[in-house]
Amino acid sequence: xxVKFAAYGCLIVSTFCFGQNSTNxxxxxxxxxxxxxxxxASLFGDDNYLEVEELPKVYxxxxxxxxxxxxxxxxxxxxxxNFYNKNRCTQIQGSLFIGTFRDLTVESDIFNLKGLxxxxxxxxxxxxxxxxxxxxxNPLSSIKYVGGDIQVFGNEHLTNIDGLxxxxxxxxxxxVGYNVSLVDLNGLKNIKSVDSDISxxxxxxxxxxxxxxxxxxxxGSLLIQGNLALTSLDGIDNISANQGVSILKxxxxxxxxxxxxxQIEEHPSEYIYINDNRILTECSNACPLxxxxxxxxxxIISGNSGSCxxxxxxxxxxxx
Numbered sequence: 221x222x223v224k225f226a227a228y229g230c231l232i233v234s235t236f237c238f239g240q241n242s243t244n245x246x247x248x249x250x251x252x253x254x255x256x257x258x259x260x261a262s263l264f265g266d267d268n269y270l271e272v273e274e275l276p277k278v279y280x281x282x283x284x285x286x287x288x289x290x291x292x293x294x295x296x297x298x299x300x301x302n303f304y305n306k307n308r309c310t311q312i313q314g315s316l317f318i319g320t321f322r323d324l325t326v327e328s329d330i331f332n333l334k335g336l337x338x339x340x341x342x343x344x345x346x347x348x349x350x351x352x353x354x355x356x357x358n359p360l361s362s363i364k365y366v367g368g369d370i371q372v373f374g375n376e377h378l379t380n381i382d383g384l385x386x387x388x389x390x391x392x393x394x395x396v397g398y399n400v401s402l403v404d405l406n407g408l409k410n411i412k413s414v415d416s417d418i419s420x421x422x423x424x425x426x427x428x429x430x431x432x433x434x435x436x437x438x439x440g441s442l443l444i445q446g447n448l449a450l451t452s453l454d455g456i457d458n459i460s461a462n463q464g465v466s467i468l469k470x471x472x473x474x475x476x477x478x479x480x481x482x483q484i485e486e487h488p489s490e491y492i493y494i495n496d497n498r499i500l501t502e503c504s505n506a507c508p509l510x511x512x513x514x515x516x517x518x519x520i521i522s523g524n525s526g527s528c529x530x531x532x533x534x535x536x537x538x539x540x
Contacts (some may be wrong), residue, residue, distance in 0.1 A: 224227070228517035275279035285311040291344075293317045295328060300335040312342045313369065313375040320350035321373075326351070333383075341365040345392065352376040357407075368392035375399045379425075390414045393440065397421040405431025406454075415439040417463075422446040429455030429478070438462065445469055453478030464491040466519075475502030476528075491518040494528070501526030507538035 261283065261498060286309035288293075294300055316339070320328045331353040339360065340481065345368035348357060360383035362482055369392035378399045384407040393416035396405065402423045408431040417440035420429070427449045433456075441464040450470045459481045469481070476494070492509065494500070501524070509519055510531060520529045527537035 229324055238467060257291060260381055263421060280431070284309045287315050288313045288481070291315045291317065293321065294330075294336075295320065295333075297330050300330055300333060302334050305339065308467045310338045310342075316342050316349070317345075317347045318351065319348055320482060321347070333357055336360060337362060339363055344368040345371070347371045348375065350374045351378065354400075355379055357381060359383060363387060369395070370398075371395040371400060373397045375402075377401050381405065383391050383407060385410055388412055389481075391416075393417040393419070395419045395421070396423060398423070400424040402426055404428060409431060409434055411435055413437045413439075418439050418445065418459075418461075419443040420445070420447060424448040426450055428452060432456050435459055441466065443468070448472060449515065456480070460516065462490075464493070466491075466493040467495075467497060468493060469496045471498050472499050472501075475500065476505055477502065479505065491520070494521045494524065496523035497528075498523070498525060500524040500528045503528035503534055504538070506529040507533065510535050511538055 262346065262491075265493055272347065286307060290312075291314040292303075292307070292312060293334065294303065300318075318333065318336075319330065328351055329350050337359040340362055346363070346366045346442055347369075348372065350373070352375065354473065355377050356379065357372075363384070364386050370384065370387075370390060371394075372384075373395060374397070378400075379401050380403065381396065387408075388410045389412055391412075393413055394408065394411075395400070395417075396408075396418065400423065403425050405420070405426070405428075412434055414435060414437070416438075418432070418435070418438055420426070422445070426449070428454075429444070429450070434442060435456075436458045438459060438461040440462065442459060442461040443466045444450070444453070444456075445466065445468040447470050449472055451472050451474055453467070453476060455474070455478060457478055461481070465479070467473070467476070494503070494506070496519070503521070503524070504527075506521070507530045510521070521528065524530075527534055
């Protein structure tokens with residue numbers, strides 16, 4: 221028998237390749253696997269093959285930690301494709317930077333992230349920046365843990381961030397900014413808590429915040445700013461933010477429905493800014509905030525429309 225497996229599929233389906241819960245090549249039936257080879261082109265280069273007796277070495281790669289306190293800056297497709305060939309590890313013990321960071325005038329040639337498909341954790345920060353040829357980050361879906369920040373910034377053709385969907389908690393901040401083709405935040409749907417800030421800024425095609433619906437606690441502040449197609453705040457209903465809430469310059473936002481006033485009153489923030497949302501006319505659910513004489517936070521409402529135009533107009537409307 222002469223069977224050739226794609227290494228990516230072989231490594232993922234490890235019970236097929238290695239036997240149930242096994243890391244030992246002795247679990248193979250040598251008669252059955254004689255002359256079997258594994259194609260590891262996607263991970264170790266186009267012309268490299270491992271004989272079956274070397275499979276335990278491959279298995280060790282997908283369970284190995286990268287050197288401690290080591291950051292990885294990947295700025296071109298070649299570095300993405302050869303990540304495993306060069307580093308032989310999947311658990312990053314530092315930060316992972318993907319894209320353009322040094323010279324923003326030079327466009328990255330990265331068009332897919334398939335070479336990173338076996339990374340399982342990032343101890344510190346995950347930054348995905350200015351990948352103008354990338355439409356999705358799905359190969360990152362094997363990442364279960366990020367210990368610091370997640371920043372997805374300035375990726376012109378990125379339509380979704382579903383590749384982050386297996387992360388469920390974050391000890392740093394989330395910034396999703398200036399991804400002009402991004403239509404949703406569903407890749408964040410399994411995150412339950414964020415220890416620092418959440419900033420959703422300048423994503424022109426973003427039309428909902430439903431991907432934030434699983435988050436109940438933010439240790440820092442919540443900023444929703446400059447998202448041109450955003451019409452609703454549905455999705456942030458469960459969020460309480462310790463340091464502040466800012467809803468700024470979202471020109472299609474029509475109401476504050478989705479901003480859970482009960483959550484804000486039960487967990488007071490330092491400030492609440494609702495400013496310069498030019499067609500925002502429905503703010504009635506903010507009445508309890510503006511009518512509360514014992515408020516412990518700064519509330520600023522200005523530059524909106526109708527009864528939301530400013531705080532005094534809203535107070536008059538609330539009193540009617």
